[in-house]
Amino acid sequence: MALTDAVARQARTTGKAYILNDSDGLSLFVTANGAKKWHFRFSLQGKQQRISLGSYPAFSLKQARQQRDELRSQLAGGIDPRNYRQQSNAAAQNTFDAVFRQWRDFKALSLERGRQSTLSQIDRIFAKDVLPSLGGLPIFDVEPSHILDVLRRIERRRAFTTAEKVRTWLNQLFRYAKVEKGVRYNPAGDLDIVAAPRPPVTHNPFLRMDELPSFLRKLRDYNGQETTQQGLRLLLLTGVRTGELRLAEPDQFDLKRGLWIIPPASVKQLQVRMRREGNSVPAYVVPLPRQAIDIVKAFLTLQKRRPAQRYLLPNCNNLQKRISENTLNSALKRMGYADRLTGHGIRATISTALNELGYPKEWIEVQLSHADPNKIRAAYNHAVYVDQRRMMMQEWADRLDRWEAGEAVMNTAAPRGVGAIGIAASSWMQPVEGAPLSREIILR
Secondary structure, three states, rough: OOOHHHHHHHHHOOOOOOOEEEOEEEEEEEEEOOOOEEEEEEEEEEEEEEEEEEEEOOOOHHHHHHHHHHHHHHHHOOOOOOHHHHHHHHHHHEEHHHHHHHHHHHHHOOOOOOOOOOHHHHHHHHHHHHHHHOOOOEEOOOOHHHHHHHHHHHHHHHOOOHHHHHHHHHHHHHHHHHHOOOOOOOOOOOHHHHHOOOOOOOOOOOOOHHHHHHHHHHHHHHOHHHHHHHHHHHHHOOOOOOHHHHHOOEEEEEEOOOEEOOOOHOOOOHHHHHHHHHHOOOOEEOOOOOHHHHHHHHHHHHHHHHOOOOOOOEEOOOEEEOHHHHHHHHHHHHHOOOOOOHHHHHHHHHHHHHOOOOOOOOHHHOOOOOOOOOOOOHHHHHOHHHHHHHHHHHHHHHHHHHHOOOOOOOOOOEEEEEEEOOOOOOHHOOOOOOOOOOOOOOOO
């Protein structure tokens, strides 16, 4: 007599195991302690076999019968249900989606602190562009044509940088799968050959010197978050990358010596060298003008009142997180500089201005961590020319103050003291004629 759900539900503990039979080999096994499990019994090559299907009531009577019928169909086709289930379980563990998540977790182990945002980018791009098409495929069945379809869709919306990243990540993923899963070849290995040609590079927009006075006054009058305002000012006073500013932590600043010492792991120019040379790579040393020191002091004072704050420029919604790059660029847009200036474009603004003002190229290259080790070997040490760069950036900061106050831009004026190698260590603290003294900045 076939089971009913009521009979299965009401089966009691007797202190001994027993079986309630359904039909066509399905039975409910009740253990001595009352646990209930579905079994399917069948005969194969003259031997009685048994497969466990699942636990009741999580696996219902209806589901158990459906599973039994599927297994009977396999038997009728000459398939051993035990092998089929093993293969099905292996296939589930080796779908593209499953292997992607294993590779992603493996990749996370090799990322330095401060680059975890790469994982968020991988998750976001794969969820949008890759997994909907490839996620359900067995990793062994993915062909170059499958991947090419994904890349072509990305390229059609002109997201060429995203397409390049996806090619790189898929190449890494399948190299991982060859070793870990036994995939025989890498279907993503040669797809760079058929990559759509990229359009000409559009560099970050930047400002000319004669545009700076107006920008400085708009920045002064910016009525958004004060931390964002002062963060933009720090970019303009130091020339660091937005990523280096966003990753800045309080212990990187030596204000007694007027230095910002940025770990090489946070510096784009030094990360490749670190992978090659390890921890022997020197830090990126950024001399701070007095105006930048005033801003950093204000941020550090604010941080002391908020022990949970990790970064110099915190996320306003979570003190453990850093300010986003979008926050800085959005502020520039609100100031009226959409398509005219970006956070990265501030570096180009500084580079162009300092070169036009006649400062030595080596100083500028090191200050902006631009140096090419094959061309300027000495300048590749980001700790050189500190005194010269200190003087240069102090003169630059003083110019910015004077331009903000209304002085006309005179880009032909020779900078004071250029070419002096033996600059006294204390000279950077002396105010330039016409420049303001240090001022207290209070952040709330």
